[in-house]
Amino acid sequence: MARSNQIWRPDVQSDIEQSLIGVASSALELAKQQGTNWADVSISQEQGRSVTVRNREVETIEHNRDKNIGVTVYFGHRSGSASSTDFSSEAIRSCINSACNIARFTEEDPFNGLADIEYLATEFPDLDLNRPWPIPVDRMIEVATNCETVAMDSDSRITNTEGATVSSHNGISMLANSHGFFGLSRGSRHSIGCSMIAGAGENMHRDYWYDCKRHADDLIPSDEIGLEAARRTVQRLGARKVKTGEYPVIYDSGVSSSLISHLISAISGSSLYRKASFLLDHKGQRIFPHGTNIYEQPRLPRALGSAVFDNEGVATQPNRIVCDGVLESYLLNSYSARKLGMQTTGNAGGVHNLTLDSTYADDSGASGTLEQMISDMGRGIVVSELIGFGVNTVTGDYSRGAFGFWVENGEIQYPVQEFTIAGNLKEMFKAMAAVGSDVDQRKNIRAGSILIENLTVAGE
């Protein structure tokens, strides 16, 4: 049965939708009785299961069932928030009281308030984001067992396992505010993952692979996930150190999105109005090479990052963030937009399917695969995993631990480990010489592998 994912004061709903609308309406009414000028309520309810198999035996079966209600109230431009896991009318009353109590002590901030009415979503197309997976626990165990068994049997160098996990979750959330906005969204998320261990002693390595989709039908088969987990793990055997120096570095598509996430932090409203960003006042300036395009596709059917409205109820839109290397838009919510004298971009709560275009022409000779990029690079490093948090959004200074591969003569020679890669993000963005077409579809940030021309690598 087809059902709309989001509805605007809908006429027909399921029992659960009815009950959430009831809870939200009564919370808004209570807030009004307390003398608040505005209020918003967000309610979520989620359920799911997760099964982990290790050494072909069930290790854990977890059953999840979570719910939460959060309210924000405004006395003029003073606000307070509260949340609770209890939906009883007594608990909701106490939640509103707590929020009001806090709002009595916070200070007036003229930029504080709900999203302006004209930006709120008024149409709610079905993006096909919710497809519960009616899979019994026994079948989940079979899928996980198969995934792990294929991985363990695929290569004699696999010596141990961290197991395989199959999980399935789906939920419903509702956002309502005193402007009359009622938005409902449903979503599901299913995943299969596998983590293997190869080698022993000082040459012991772990790696993993997974897939995560809105629809279970779209998941990569469990055998393929197992094989890929095993392949990635044995690939790390015999890892060496790197000589300290400056090299070109390719971030493979498993880690390249992290670079774009640093861009997101730097152009987010809260960093900008606090003047805490290395990209302060860079709107309209070239921050990437010519030909670089980054944009949002918030309403892609079935995509993990899709949403019709943001956390304030603002309609999402296909924002163009970077166009031909020039920063065209910041990422704002209503508050930061008002602070900066701009308009909200519908990014309260984050980005929705942010996409970085490949710089390789689509149908021409260059394919833009990782192999192609390695061949073009000639000599340098491919990074396949990053660890640590050495990123300073205020200065752009960047220094992180990495694992990967040494490239010589356009081919991978051997795995490398225990090194750092460092630079300044502002310069790194400008040195982004190539973007592959090998997009990792599992992520909310959709980017192929990225080549940065010159980074400092510290090793031995």
Add this chain to the structure above:
Amino acid sequence: MSDQLQTAMQLLLEPTGLGDHDLTRTINQAMGPKIDYADLYFQHSRRESWSLDEGTVKSGSYSIDQGVGIRAVSGEKTGFAYSDEIILPALTSAADTAKAIARSGNNENVIKIQPQTQALTRLYEPFNPSVSMRDEDKVALLQEIEQTARAIDSRITQVMVSLAGLHDVVMVVRSDGLLAADVRPLVRMNVHVIVEHNGRLEQGSGGGGGRYDYGYFTENNRAHGYAEEAVRQALVSLESREAPAGEMVVVLGPGWPGILLHEAIGHGLEGDFNRKGTSAFSGRIGEKVASELCTVVDDGTIENRRGSLSIDDEGTPGQDTVLIENGILTGYMQDNLNARLMGMAPTGNGRRESYAHLPMPRMTNTYMHAGNHDPGEIIASVDKGLYAVNFGGGQVDITSGKFVFSASEAYMIEKGRVTYPVKGATLIGNGPEVLTRVSMVGNDMALDSGVGVCGKEGQSVPVGVGQPTMRIDRLTVGGVSV
């Protein structure tokens, strides 16, 4: 009945009319012939936070989260279900769901619950931080700290101050009959500043806390100290030059740089990874993994510390566990499941983020005992190297042992003297190797100020770290200057 247990029963059971007999019934329900162990974990958490930004206290929030998690363990298998409603039908249903892991029948040996009667060692008072200070005073405190910070230097452009408090009441019912509870307060304050000079932006932060009420911050002007520290760090950063890249001598300052121990050693010594043989430290008890100058412990019994626990989340009393003694690996950190499967004793390290998460072995307060060297002597011994005194986060790959931790305040040491500050950089090393290169340990052991959060498999728990000044003869520093 202990005070803590009395508080827990009042808060968790009385509102819904549940009593001892319902606990007995539920734990019996969760057990069965094929179940080795079961437990119920009740929790009631109240948190609040206040934050100041651009001179005004713009927002505050308050939340209540409560529920019960039920677990049944059969061999290496665990079944787990939870409910955010503490009512009998939810308890019964969760118990049935959890025990389905072993397709087990009904329990024949009836469990009798033994309420914990002995008073627990009081590591902290059962404060409810949010009522320990009037709301207007919380707002005033934030404003006062903001003004303190701003008054220090005209180059400050932004000051952000936050205050947070948690009142966490937990109660454990185990299939061996134990019924125990704990009331855990936790407070934290943070100051973050941005400075600008000649177009250059830098930041600094200070903060702390522990298992106290908010009075902790006003005592001895502590909160003012956080503001001064944040500004000091930011101003040092304004003077910093590019950090070096490559292997060199590294001297770590006392206190928070103990994050080294947490990443390089601590995680690798958690029981779960060692039972499964997936840690670089697996099977190495009794071996030399550090220089003889190193004795490292995980101590959950330090009064009022952020990572301390009267009992862990499985009811085991917190303890001081020696992990490395004079360089020899002596022990792992255990929860009940892994201790049982490895034939070892639990060490009070069974922790969980909440009732909705499964417990696993986690650290509490991990630190290195003091040595004999004067810190000045340690710096004087270095011809060329890095002196790192403040850090951001860290991370480790348990299996390969490779770990990182990122310095946020560091200086060059040249010819035995600290010369100039350098920009932040990540340090990378190999866990089983790094402590073998420790050649000097200071007499200035210090614990961190109480800001640590540890993440593992998606679960966050508060932790502490500490260490004296320490010289590591060789470690890779990830700066940009070759």
